[in-house]
Amino acid sequence: GDGWEAYRAVRAGLEIQRALDRRPVAAAPGLRVRVGVATGEAVVDITAGHDGGHGVASGAVITLAARLQEYAPPGGVALCAATHRAVDGLITQRRIPAVAVAGKPLPVDVWHATGVRAARPARPDGPLLGRRRHLAAAREHLAHAVRGPGPRRVLLVGPTGSGRSRLLDELMHTTPTVDGVAVRWCATACPPCPDDPLAPVVGLLRPLTGAGATPSAPALAGWRESLLSLARRQPVVLAVDDLDRAAAAFRRQLDTLVDRATADGLPLVLVATADENADETTRPAARVRLGPLDPVTTGRLVRRLLPRTGRSPALVRRLLPLVGGKPGYAMAYARMLGVDAAADPSRAGGPTLDGDATRPLPVPESVRRVVEARLDRLDGPARAALMAAAVLPGATAPELARALGWSTGRMAATLGTLSAAGLLVARRAGRLDFTDESLRQVAVARLPRAVRAALTARTARTPHR
Incomplete structure (x- = not known):
C-alpha cells in the first residue's frame, strides 16, 4: 500500500452514506446503513477473484470491522482506535464511550467519523539544514x-x-x-x-x-x-x-x-x-x-527543534536513530513531543520520558503511515525476514534462518535484497541492524506477542535491546 488505505476506507464509508442521502433506494426510501472500519493485517485469498467472484479476506481485523458496525448510528461510520490514529487530522471524528466487543477481553475505543477535513497544507516551518x-x-x-x-x-x-x-x-x-x-x-x-x-x-x-x-x-x-x-x-x-x-x-x-x-x-x-x-x-x-542527512547534521536539527517542545536536550541521543537522517521524521517527533507536553505540562523535561531510556518513544502517526507503506511494498519473504530481524535485533543471517526455518541460502538472498533496499546493514561479526529504528519498532508492533515469542525461542540467543 501507500499508507493511505485507512483514509480511503473511511472516505468510502462516508461516500456510501452521502450517496444514499442523494439517491434513496426507491423500494426503501428510509434505508440507512451502518459502516465499520478497522485497520490491521488480514489474510487475503485473491484466487477466488475470477469468473465474477471476489477475493476472500479473513482475520481479527475483519471481525472487528463487522462488530463496529453495531456501534455506528444509522447512516454513520464507526472507527477503531488504529483507524482513528491513521486518519487523525484528515477526518473529523467524535469519540464515544468504549464498548464491549465479542472476542475482546477489554472494552474497545470507538470513534464516529463525521466528515472530511478541508485540505489546507501547512507551510513547512522547520530549519533547513544540510540541504x-x-x-x-x-x-x-x-x-x-x-x-x-x-x-x-x-x-x-x-x-x-x-x-x-x-x-x-x-x-x-x-x-x-x-x-x-x-x-x-x-x-x-x-x-x-x-x-x-x-x-x-x-x-x-x-x-x-x-x-x-x-x-x-x-x-x-x-x-x-x-x-x-x-x-x-x-x-x-x-x-x-x-x-x-x-x-x-x-x-x-x-x-x-x-x-x-x-x-x-x-x-x-x-x-x-x-x-x-x-x-x-x-x-x-x-x-x-535528497538522501538522508548525516548524523552530525541530524543532531543539529534535533537540537534546534527540541526547545520548541519543552523537552530535555537529553532526548537528542534517543531521537537520532528514530529520525534516521530524515528531517520530516524529526519534525513529526518534535510535534508529537510538543503536543504531549502541552497536554500534560508535568512531562515537559520530566524523568518519565526524557530520563527513562528503557521506555520506547511512540512512533508518530505520520511516520507510522510512511513506514507501514514501506513494509507493505515488500514481498512476503522479504517482509518475513525483516520482521524476524526486528524481533531479534543484532541477529546474524544463520540465526534468522533458524528462527524462520529457512535454508541459509534462501536467507542470504533475501537479506541481500533488504540490504540493497537500504533497510538493513551488516555490522561487526555479521550482526544485522536496521537503518531506520522507526521501521524496526513498527515491524515488531505488527507481530502478535505469541509470534515474537516463538521466533525468539527458535534461536539460541536472546534479543539484547
Missing part, C-alpha cells in the same frame, strides 16, 4: 530552464520525510528573480484522494485570482491558456508538491501545458516534488535527489 547544496543545484536547474536550453521540468525526489517539501518552499521564497527578471511562482499541492482530480489547479491559478478568491468555472476550464498567457509576459514557475499523488488527469494536462510552453519557447517551468520510487514523468527532467 544548501541541493538548494543551489535546484536553483541552477531552474535558471537553466528559464533561460531556455535546460529541461522545463525540475524534480526534487527523495523518500517521504527527506525534506523535499521544505526544499521546494525554500526555493520558492529565496528565488524571486532569475537573471534579474521577476519570476511568477504558482504553487499548489496534491492531496491524497481528492474529490476532484483537477483540484490542484485552484492553487496554480491563485496568483491570478487573488489569495482568497476561488477561480470561476471559465477560468478553471481555460487554466492552461491562462498560464501560457502569463508566461508570455514573464517567467512562470509551477511549484507542485507531491506530484506522485496527483490524479492521472491532472498529470496529463500538466504535461501538455509544459510541452506546449516548450514548443512555443515560453519561460514556463515545472518544479515538483515526488517520491524517489514514483514514475513521475517520461519527459526530460532535471532531478535533485
Whole structure:
C-alpha cells in the first residue's frame, strides 16, 4: 500500500452514506446503513477473484470491522482506535464511550467519523539544514530552464520525510528573480484522494485570482491558456508538491501545458516534488535527489527543534536513530513531543520520558503511515525476514534462518535484497541492524506477542535491546 488505505476506507464509508442521502433506494426510501472500519493485517485469498467472484479476506481485523458496525448510528461510520490514529487530522471524528466487543477481553475505543477535513497544507516551518547544496543545484536547474536550453521540468525526489517539501518552499521564497527578471511562482499541492482530480489547479491559478478568491468555472476550464498567457509576459514557475499523488488527469494536462510552453519557447517551468520510487514523468527532467542527512547534521536539527517542545536536550541521543537522517521524521517527533507536553505540562523535561531510556518513544502517526507503506511494498519473504530481524535485533543471517526455518541460502538472498533496499546493514561479526529504528519498532508492533515469542525461542540467543 501507500499508507493511505485507512483514509480511503473511511472516505468510502462516508461516500456510501452521502450517496444514499442523494439517491434513496426507491423500494426503501428510509434505508440507512451502518459502516465499520478497522485497520490491521488480514489474510487475503485473491484466487477466488475470477469468473465474477471476489477475493476472500479473513482475520481479527475483519471481525472487528463487522462488530463496529453495531456501534455506528444509522447512516454513520464507526472507527477503531488504529483507524482513528491513521486518519487523525484528515477526518473529523467524535469519540464515544468504549464498548464491549465479542472476542475482546477489554472494552474497545470507538470513534464516529463525521466528515472530511478541508485540505489546507501547512507551510513547512522547520530549519533547513544540510540541504544548501541541493538548494543551489535546484536553483541552477531552474535558471537553466528559464533561460531556455535546460529541461522545463525540475524534480526534487527523495523518500517521504527527506525534506523535499521544505526544499521546494525554500526555493520558492529565496528565488524571486532569475537573471534579474521577476519570476511568477504558482504553487499548489496534491492531496491524497481528492474529490476532484483537477483540484490542484485552484492553487496554480491563485496568483491570478487573488489569495482568497476561488477561480470561476471559465477560468478553471481555460487554466492552461491562462498560464501560457502569463508566461508570455514573464517567467512562470509551477511549484507542485507531491506530484506522485496527483490524479492521472491532472498529470496529463500538466504535461501538455509544459510541452506546449516548450514548443512555443515560453519561460514556463515545472518544479515538483515526488517520491524517489514514483514514475513521475517520461519527459526530460532535471532531478535533485535528497538522501538522508548525516548524523552530525541530524543532531543539529534535533537540537534546534527540541526547545520548541519543552523537552530535555537529553532526548537528542534517543531521537537520532528514530529520525534516521530524515528531517520530516524529526519534525513529526518534535510535534508529537510538543503536543504531549502541552497536554500534560508535568512531562515537559520530566524523568518519565526524557530520563527513562528503557521506555520506547511512540512512533508518530505520520511516520507510522510512511513506514507501514514501506513494509507493505515488500514481498512476503522479504517482509518475513525483516520482521524476524526486528524481533531479534543484532541477529546474524544463520540465526534468522533458524528462527524462520529457512535454508541459509534462501536467507542470504533475501537479506541481500533488504540490504540493497537500504533497510538493513551488516555490522561487526555479521550482526544485522536496521537503518531506520522507526521501521524496526513498527515491524515488531505488527507481530502478535505469541509470534515474537516463538521466533525468539527458535534461536539460541536472546534479543539484547
